[in-house]
Amino acid sequence: MVARGCQPDVHTYTTIINGLCKIGETAAAAGLFKKMGEAGCQPDVVTYSTIIDSLCKDRRVNEALYIFSYMKAKGISPNIFTYNSLIQGLCNFSRWREASAMLNEMMSLNIMPNIVTFSLLINIFCKEGNVFEAQGVLKTMTEMGVEPNVVTYSSLMNGYSLQAEVVEARKLFDVMITKGCKPDVFSYNILINGYCKTKRIGEAKQLFNEMIHQGLTPDIVSYNTLIDGLCQLGRLTEAHDLFKNMLTNGNLPDLCTYSILLDGFCKQGYLAKAFRLFRAMQSTYLKPNMVMYNILIDAMCKSGNLKEARKLFSELFVQGLQPNVQIYTTIINGLCKEGLLDEALEAFRNMEEDGCPPNEFSYNVIIRGFLHHKDESRAVQLIGEMREKGFVADAGTTA
Template sequence: MVSFKQLVAQHNPLQPDFVPSLLQSLSLYNLHQSPQAYHFLIKTLLHNRQFHHIPSLLHHLQLQHFQTPEYIFTHLVKFYGNANRIQDAVDIFYRIPQFRCFPSAYSLNALLALLCRSQRGLKLLPQVLLNSLHMNIRLEESTFRLLVCTLCRMNKVAYAIEILQRMLDDRLGVNDKVFSFVLSSVCAEGDLDGEDVIGFWRGLRKLGFSPAMGDYDGVVRFLVKKGRGLDAWDVLNQMKSDGIKPGIISYTMVLNGVTAEGDYILADELFDELLMLGLVPNVYTYKAYIDALCKQNKVEEGIKMVACMEELGCKPNVLIYNTLLRTISKAGEISRARELVKEMKYKGIEMNWVSYTIIIDGLVSNGEILEACALVEEVLHKCIFIKSLTFDEVICGLCQRGLVCKALELLGKMVERSISPGATVWEALLLSSESRPKFHLVNPL
């Protein structure tokens, strides 16, 4: 007696009459056409990507008298999805009841997961959900979780929260993963203010949400971005109260937040605290603390901090030097700024457009126009983008000192780099040309 799999192997799926020929052979050998047999045939056809045989096989399956298992259609839906045949997957889902099968959330979730992968699938999602209700499919907890995550990915956070609320009202289990996903989506909303997020955060905590470190950091990041550094500090303290040790990223964000709000005493305490906890500051932590020192006009302490971080193996970057340069230049200490620039070059730290802007503005403010002009030419040579306002100030300064030729030369270099001067430049050049003495030839006759 030949086995079922041997009989299948004897038939070539590439033949146009593969399905009827095979089924006829099954009858000749008295092999039972069971659900498992049809499932095996479907997997064989899908494996060989013989999709055109599937309708014929399903037609014969529909003529059978047994109840077709749901897993056969779930397998078809998933395979059609992987083959990017979304409409075929939807169609086979709608046909499930025709095969004496009662669809459930099992096959629905498989289809929903497929539709959530692409914009094309998302457009079909509402109609599929509506039809699933007509098919008497009961939405389960897993379905709601899938919908919540999908809506969050679509930036439809308000709808996701509504479904989350329905899950809670129906006493469905909501795990921390779903809470975390919704929370991160809420924090990604740019239109919300800090009070909304704090209220939502507290509401989740009351519902039993046990946030992980990533959840705390997401809330802290949002609050700092919204200028609510002290609220971020409260979340940091709550993290510690919940037995979670904050990482260096958490402390760095809060350090930036409280510094932006002007609480420099708290910034000092936070920096001391993270060191006592054994956390190793990174370059961004040092940058945040040096920024706090500079805003207190403690520039020398900031410079000493640069030396300390180098001793601990943390190399300072251009962001840290820009913080120091900005404070020093505003104070009019141009010579000290020059020393820092030399130090940067000695350490191999390349100046960026912010560095050049700070130094050029400082030189212009102190009347060092020629030196500022030399820096502008260096910037143009390196093709570094700087706001045209900085160039305009230098050209106007040259014109005010009667160096019109130098100003025109610099203007020409700007135009070559496609940098458009402002109206003040043309005004300065016109005024300079009008103030220059005019000489007339005397008629010798």
């Protein structure tokens, strides 16, 4: 286009900048933004706002604020989209005072908050645990004639659920339906999670079925939340049935799903079932992670099956996984309980060599192991090491 002598205008530049931002090429967009000015084509509020929004989403909020100041210096007035982007960007870094100042500046320019602004504020207050303030924002927006949408209601419901106030969350859910605002999967998931956390699993299951009845398809979060709720109550048969139902309906489980079930089986002592599930998962597209190995190794050690625990520990390296402090400490604890102190100390020393230095908990575990088996000399040596590193012996060790 340029080669043929057809000069791009502000709309052309903005269209391409917007496209680059949408695919995450903020640096290329910023470069084109700079060239635009050099070519004598002045950016408008849409161009500036697009760049500012992209920088905020990239967590480069200081750069966004610089562009914002430059924009105002050029005499270009920001719009609601500009302010919403900056408020969100500042809130992502908990820069509440600056976000509040931005909101006040916006309103002083007679730019009234819209549904996005209000929903954003409610979400922020809820994440900070200040549901009372969030409720105040909801009241203000309705008084200003701005009708809450499903995002607004869901954010406030989530705030109540995080405070374990599931009754209030349910009331809001019912108000949302009464107002003609249809809940989405996210809304249902929030309430299902709230019921599961308060051990009201019957209501969680009822809501799960209601969601399907309403024509909504449960997602991976819906299934994982309910499976976890059932496992926490020891209702493993139901949890496993829901897992199979999930597969039948074409919902692919993720690593979180398998970890929840593995943990549930292990805590209830069904180690054979846990192991079969683990091996079945390995035959799928999913690869086990450190969380799963730690669940199984811990369960094997606690049940006295050190042979299998060792096998799993060795398997980590075959899978290309580097053991973390938690897994090392778990296997060391298992070895100590079986009286294999030399092997435990060898594993303890390997931690440092593998770039995974032992922490305070690791020291306490191995020292207690030596003391339990009356090996005071090595225990004293390790206590000295621990103190040199600035760690403190816990009550179980000093006793």
